[in-house]
Amino acid sequence: TGYHTWDxxxxxxxxxxxxxxxxxxxxxxxxxxxxxxxxxxxxLNPYQGCEHGCTYCFARPTHEYWGYSAGVxxxxxxxxxxxxxxxxxxxxxxxxxVVKPIIMSGNTDCYQPCEKKFGITRKLLEVFLEYxxxxxxxxxxxxxxxxxxxxxxxxxxxxxxxxxxxxTLNEELRRKLEPRTATIGKKLNLIExxxxxxxxxxxxxxxxxxxxxxxxxxxxAKAVSDSGAYTMQYIIARINGPNQSIFMRWLDLNYPDRKDxxxxxxxxxxxxxxxxxxxxxxxxxDGNFALNIRRQFQLxxxxxxxxxxxxxxxxxLFQIPPKHGQLGLF
Numbered sequence: 001t002g003y004h005t006w007d008x009x010x011x012x013x014x015x016x017x018x019x020x021x022x023x024x025x026x027x028x029x030x031x032x033x034x035x036x037x038x039x040x041x042x043x044l045n046p047y048q049g050c051e052h053g054c055t056y057c058f059a060r061p062t063h064e065y066w067g068y069s070a071g072v073x074x075x076x077x078x079x080x081x082x083x084x085x086x087x088x089x090x091x092x093x094x095x096x097x098v099v100k101p102i103i104m105s106g107n108t109d110c111y112q113p114c115e116k117k118f119g120i121t122r123k124l125l126e127v128f129l130e131y132x133x134x135x136x137x138x139x140x141x142x143x144x145x146x147x148x149x150x151x152x153x154x155x156x157x158x159x160x161x162x163x164x165x166x167x168t169l170n171e172e173l174r175r176k177l178e179p180r181t182a183t184i185g186k187k188l189n190l191i192e193x194x195x196x197x198x199x200x201x202x203x204x205x206x207x208x209x210x211x212x213x214x215x216x217x218x219x220x221a222k223a224v225s226d227s228g229a230y231t232m233q234y235i236i237a238r239i240n241g242p243n244q245s246i247f248m249r250w251l252d253l254n255y256p257d258r259k260d261x262x263x264x265x266x267x268x269x270x271x272x273x274x275x276x277x278x279x280x281x282x283x284x285x286d287g288n289f290a291l292n293i294r295r296q297f298q299l300x301x302x303x304x305x306x307x308x309x310x311x312x313x314x315x316x317l318f319q320i321p322p323k324h325g326q327l328g329l330f
Contacts (some may be wrong), residue, residue, distance in 0.1 A: 019051060021114060024079045029087035030102060040136055043106030044088065046120040048079035051112045052140055054178045055250045056207055059107040061241040070242040075180075078114055085123040092131050092320070099315040101161070102128075103136040111139040113180060116146075125150045128159065130321055134313035136161040138204070142182040142190040148197055155199045158314045162194065164229075165204045168213045169220055176254045177212075188227040195228030200311070203229045207237035210265035210289055211258050217293070221300035231308050234297055236269055236285045265289045 031043045049063055053075040060070035068077050081087075091097060104110040110121040121144075128135040129150055137144060137151075137160065144151065144162070154160035168174050169184050182190075194201045203224045208214050221232055239247045251259040269285035285293075 018076055019114075020077050021080050021118075022077065023082055024048070025083055026081060026087070028091065029081065029084045030091045031106060033103070033106065040103035041100040042102040043104070044084070044102050044110075044124065045105045045108045046081055046084045046110050046118075046124060047105075047108045047112065047114070048081075049074050049077055050108045051075060051078060051114060052109055052178055052181045054140070054181070055247055056177070056209070056237050056239060056243065058238065058240055058243070060243050060246065062107045064242070071246055078112075080114070080118055080120070082118065082120060084120050085127050088124055088127050089131075092127075092133060092318075099133060099318045101134040101136050101313050101315075103138060105138070109139050109141060110137065111141040111143040113141070113143070115141075115143050122147050122150065125154070129154055132157060132159060132317040132319055134159045134161075134315055136163065136313075138163040138165060140165045140167075140178060140181040142186045145190055145193060148194065148199070151194075151199055152197050157317060158311060159317065160199075161202065161311075161313060162199055163202045163204055164191065165206050166220060166224065167206065169216055169223060170213070173213065176250075177209075184223075188223060191224060191227040191229050195230075200230040201228070202310075203232040204235065205232060206235040208234055208293060209237045209262060210269065210293075211261040212255070214293055214296075217296045218300050221304045225304035229305075231305050231310065232301065234293070236290065236293065237266065238270060239266065 029044055031045070033040055033043050048066060049068070050057065050059065057074070060074045063070055063074040063077075066079060068074065104121060104124065110124075115121050125135070125147055127133075135154065151160060151162065155162075164187060166184065166187055167178060171183060174181065174184065191201050191203070205217065205220055208217070217234070224232060248259075248263075251262060255262070268287050269290045271286060
């Protein structure tokens with residue numbers, strides 16, 4: 001394709017060598033999602049922190065809970081939960097457990113580069129398949145192609161929602177904004193492969209940042225549709241907490257000529273607060289700029305993704321598998 005000009009995920013730089021991976025042993029792994037605008041009841045984070053280094057990431061402040069910074073530490077000190085598959089089994093076997101989809105992930109990317117080394121996400125998918133439990137994946141990377149075998153089995157049972165986040169078709173912008181995510185070329189190729197295997201891929205244009213990528217809505221919709229994407233949604237950026245100083249510095253360094261316009265339009269979209277946390281408004285915004293984005297998106301959906309109902313994942317197949325060596329009575 002004309003998009004593949006840089007292998008972002010495989011950058012031959014020293015940054016990976018500088019990353020620390022620290023094993024932690026939480027007591028639980030599944031989190032109740034209290035946000036009504038997320039679309040899932042539970043989340044699961046195999047890691048804390050994220051190597052992708054996306055400048056705008058709303059999850060950065062969560063690293064401070066662990067005693068690390070929302071800046072460099074979030075990208076360079078990754079907490080690894082190798083006991084996650086066993087913790088998931090324990091959760092699913094509780095008598096009180098009510099079967100509802102679990103999203104991977106809330107505050108990290110379950111397919112960030114270190115997943116190639118640790119393989120925790122693959123082991124978790126094996127548990128979901130074993131228990132026939134519904135699961136959602138949201139990633140900015142293409143490592144999930146490795147797990148197409150399990151994802152295909154889950155798809156056949158209508159137990160998985162696959163969501164790929166694509167922010168821009170502009171490789172220069174991607175490299176600056178999301179330095180260690182996969183290139184657009186790799187993502188489009190992944191959509192083609194998943195679609196050919198019968199897996200529905202939902203694309204999330206996230207985030208839309210006015211004056212940086214809002215003009216790409218139609219072209220991105222066409223590109224992912226041509227590659228076989230099933231649907232496309234969007235989220236407008238909100239810059240929360242310590243992210244604001246990180247994002248401001250990033251604008252100063254990379255787009256000083258657009259800084260005022262970006263911040264002005266974000267402020268307008270979020271009612272004067274670029275860190276807006278109000279449910280229902282924080283992801284889509286209000287006002288003229290937000291309305292313009294919404295209308296562009298509606299046109300793109302009508303042209304490229306008409307009549308594509310979202311599948312409801314099955315919850316009735318859930319089963320607790322027998323323990324090894326445990327025989328039934330009959």
